[in-house]
Amino acid sequence: xxxxxxxxxxxxxxxxxxxxxxxxxxxxAESTLDVLWVLYDRVLDVTPANxxxxxxxxxxxxxxxxxxxxxxxxxxxGFIAEAELATWSDPMSRLGHHPDRCRIPGVEISxxxxxxxxxxxxxxxxxxxxxxxxxxxxxxLVGDAELDEGSNHEAIAVAARDRLENLxxxxxxxxxxxxxxxxxxxxxxxxxxxxxxxxSGRDHDALDEAFTTAHPGRPLAVVAVVEPKG
Numbered sequence: 001x002x003x004x005x006x007x008x009x010x011x012x013x014x015x016x017x018x019x020x021x022x023x024x025x026x027x028x029a030e031s032t033l034d035v036l037w038v039l040y041d042r043v044l045d046v047t048p049a050n051x052x053x054x055x056x057x058x059x060x061x062x063x064x065x066x067x068x069x070x071x072x073x074x075x076x077x078g079f080i081a082e083a084e085l086a087t088w089s090d091p092m093s094r095l096g097h098h099p100d101r102c103r104i105p106g107v108e109i110s111x112x113x114x115x116x117x118x119x120x121x122x123x124x125x126x127x128x129x130x131x132x133x134x135x136x137x138x139x140x141l142v143g144d145a146e147l148d149e150g151s152n153h154e155a156i157a158v159a160a161r162d163r164l165e166n167l168x169x170x171x172x173x174x175x176x177x178x179x180x181x182x183x184x185x186x187x188x189x190x191x192x193x194x195x196x197x198x199x200s201g202r203d204h205d206a207l208d209e210a211f212t213t214a215h216p217g218r219p220l221a222v223v224a225v226v227e228p229k230g
Contacts, residue, residue: 007076009037015072015082021089022097028066031174031201031226032141036073038207039139039170048078051106055133058124060109060140062117063172064098071095079106115149117142118169122155125167125219139168139211144185145177153188159219160193167219168211169194172201176229189221201226 007015012033040046044057061070071088074080080095087093094103098112109120121140128136142152159167171185181188186196195215199206201224210222 006078007082009041009076011076012037012069012072015075015085016068018082018085019068019071019088019095022066022068026066026068027174027229028063028143029068029070031143031172031229032063033069033072034202034204034226035141035170035172035207035224036069037076038204039211040073040077042204042208043211044137044139046106048105051079054131055136057137058108058121058139060117060121060124060138061099061107061111062109062114062121062140063143063146064109064111064113064117066097067099067112070099074104074106077106080104114143114146115151117146118152119155121167121169122159122164125159125164126162128166129164134166137166137168139170141170141172143176144171144173144181147171147181147185147188148178156189156194157192160189163217164219165215165217168222169219170211170222170224173223173225174227174229185223186221194219194221196221196223198223198225200224 044059046057050056071080075082088095099107101107101110111117117140121138125138173185186198190196195218197210199210
C-alpha cells in the first residue's frame with residue numbers, strides 16, 4: 001500500500017514554482033511565506049473541514065497582490081488541489097492575481113486593493129463579539145507600505161479602544177513604505193494601546209511564540225521583519 005504524505009513546508013517552493021505569469025510580484029509572495037506557514041500550521045484553527053463553521057478562526061490576507069505563497073500554503077493544507085496551481089494566470093482559472101473569496105475555499109476576503117484588510121478584520125472581530133464567539137481568532141496580514149493607507153490608522157485606533165483581544169495584525173516589514181516609519185512600525189500600534197511584538201519573519205519558533213503568547217484585553221500587532229524589497 002502506498003502512503004500519501006501531505007505537502008509540508010519544504011514543498012512550498014515547489015508549489016510556488018508551478019505558478020508562473022506574475023513574476024513582478026514574486027517578492028510579495030516570498031516575503032509572506034514563513035508567516036503564512038506558521039499561521040496555518042501552528043496557530044489558526046481553520047481547515048477544509050471547518051472553514052464554514054461560525055466558530056472557526058479567520059485569516060484575512062490584506063496584502064493580496066501576488067498571492068502565490070498564500071495559494072501554496074492553502075494547497076499544502078488541503079484547500080486547493082495541487083493540479084490546479086498550474087492554471088494560475090489562466091483567464092478561466094479561479095486562482096486569480098488577487099484572491100477571490102467567492103471562488104476559493106478558505107479565502108475570507110477578496111483582496112489586493114490595499115488598505116482594506118485591517119478595517120474588515122476590525123469589523124469581523126466586532127461581529128464575532130456580538131455573536132458571543134470571542135474565542136475565534138481574527139488575523140490579518142498587511143505590508144509595511146500598506147500602512148500608508150489612512151484607513152488602517154482609523155482601525156488601529158478603534159481596535160485598542162474596543163479591547164479586541166481576538167484581533168491580530170501581522171505586518172510584513174520589508175522596508176518598502178514610501179516614507180518609512182520613524183522609530184519603527186510597532187510604536188504606531190503601541191501608542192494606541194496594542195500589544196506589540198517585533199520578530200524575524202523567517203524564525204518559525206519566534207513567530208509562533210509571538211502569535212500565541214497571551215495579550216489580555218488588547219489586540220496584538222506582530223511586526224515580521226524580512227529582507228528589504230529589491
